[in-house]
Amino acid sequence: MNILICDDEKQYLESLKIHVQEYMKNHYIKANYYITMTPNELIDKNISVDLAFLDIQMPDVDGIELAKKLKKQNSNVILFFVTNFEQYQDEAMDLHIFRFFMKPFDVKRLYSSLDKAMEYLDESYIDVFLQSNGSLEKVLVDDIVYIRRENRKTILRTKQSKEYILKEKLEDWNDKLPNTFFYLVHKSFIVNLHYIIKYSYTELYLIGNIRVPIASRKQADFHKYWFQYLRRR
Numbered sequence: 001m002n003i004l005i006c007d008d009e010k011q012y013l014e015s016l017k018i019h020v021q022e023y024m025k026n027h028y029i030k031a032n033y034y035i036t037m038t039p040n041e042l043i044d045k046n047i048s049v050d051l052a053f054l055d056i057q058m059p060d061v062d063g064i065e066l067a068k069k070l071k072k073q074n075s076n077v078i079l080f081f082v083t084n085f086e087q088y089q090d091e092a093m094d095l096h097i098f099r100f101f102m103k104p105f106d107v108k109r110l111y112s113s114l115d116k117a118m119e120y121l122d123e124s125y126i127d128v129f130l131q132s133n134g135s136l137e138k139v140l141v142d143d144i145v146y147i148r149r150e151n152r153k154t155i156l157r158t159k160q161s162k163e164y165i166l167k168e169k170l171e172d173w174n175d176k177l178p179n180t181f182f183y184l185v186h187k188s189f190i191v192n193l194h195y196i197i198k199y200s201y202t203e204l205y206l207i208g209n210i211r212v213p214i215a216s217r218k219q220a221d222f223h224k225y226w227f228q229y230l231r232r233r
Contacts, residue, residue, distance in 0.1 A: 001121075001179055002048065004034045006066065007055040007082065012103060013037060016053050016082065019107055023114050028225040030179055039066050048073040050178070051117060056083040078117045121180045130156065130164045139164075145195045145206055147173050149188040159195065159207065181229065185214045185222055193229050 003020060007013040017035055024031045034049065036042065040060040052070055054063035063081060070077050082101045098120070099113040129136045143158045147170060154166040154173070166173065174184050181193045189212050191204065198205040201223060203213050214222055 001029060001031045001050045002034070003031050004036075004042075004047070004049040004052040004054075004070070006034075006036050006039050006042070006053070006058070006063070008037050008039075008058045009055065009103075010037065012055070012082065012105075016105075016110075019110055020053070020114070023111055027118070027228045028221060029118070039063070042066060043069060046073070049077055050074065050121065051078050051080075053080045053082055056081055078120060080113070118180055121178055130166070141177065142192070142194065144177075144182075144192055145208075146192060146210070146212070147177075147190045161208065183222060183225060185212060185218055187215065189213075193226070199226060 001024075003024075005013060005016050005020065007016065013035065017033070021031075021033070034042075034047065038060075039054075039058050039062075043066070047070075049070060052067070054066055056063035063083070067079050067081075070079070078098045080099050080101065082103060082105055098117060099109075101110070128139050128141060130139050139156075139158060143160065145157050145159050147154065147156045147166070149155075149170045154168065154170050156164045156166055156173075158164075168176075170184075170188070170190065174182075174190055177190065182190055183193060184190050185204070191206060191212055195207045196204050197207055201214075201219055202216075203211060205211055
């Protein structure tokens with residue numbers, strides 16, 4: 001997950017950073033962070049994020065303009081506005097802002113809002129295009145049951161039991177897929193938690209009675225992640 005925090009006031013930037021990182025750590029969600037006090041440096045960059053916390057009134061580039069750019073890069077981005085100024089709320093609502101926080105923000109409300117954001121990401125449908133027999137087919141990310149490495153091939157299987165040979169490496173897909181419900185349980189397996197029908201500490205079963213071992217070094221972390229996922233559901 002890619003998270004942007006942008007605020008020209010250092011005290012709020014640092015506070016948001018601490019609390020968002022703490023939330024992700026406690027929920028075993030891996031995230032990359034873009035932290036900046038200068039929004040104009042982002043305008044010319046090709047940056048796509050899943051979650052963004054933006055101050056509205058900033059020098060050079062305001063949060064509204066930056067939010068519009070982020071929406072173009074990823075229409076499913078979850079936007080939070082944090083501001084001292086109420087007069088921008090109407091314009092912000094046009095961008096389908098997920099939450100609006102007045103400074104100083106309430107930490108309990110922040111965590112509650114992040115819970116809702118994780119639920120939204122779990123249910124979001126993102127299209128990918130995969131090559132099949134010389135043509136491109138659209139596949140919903142949530143239809144992916146697993147991606148596995150087999151010999152030198154990377155194979156994607158959907159809930160419709162269709163398989164695709166992928167050009168990208170397994171590691172590339174691990175970075176690409178939403179890590180709120182995809183997990184690399186083994187060096188050769190990324191699984192979609194939505195399709196787990198049975199789980200024990202050392203292995204799990206996916207629909208179709210597909211058995212997947214959980215690497216011993218990942219078992220403790222996955223166990224915690226699994227129960228955090230169940231709480232969100």
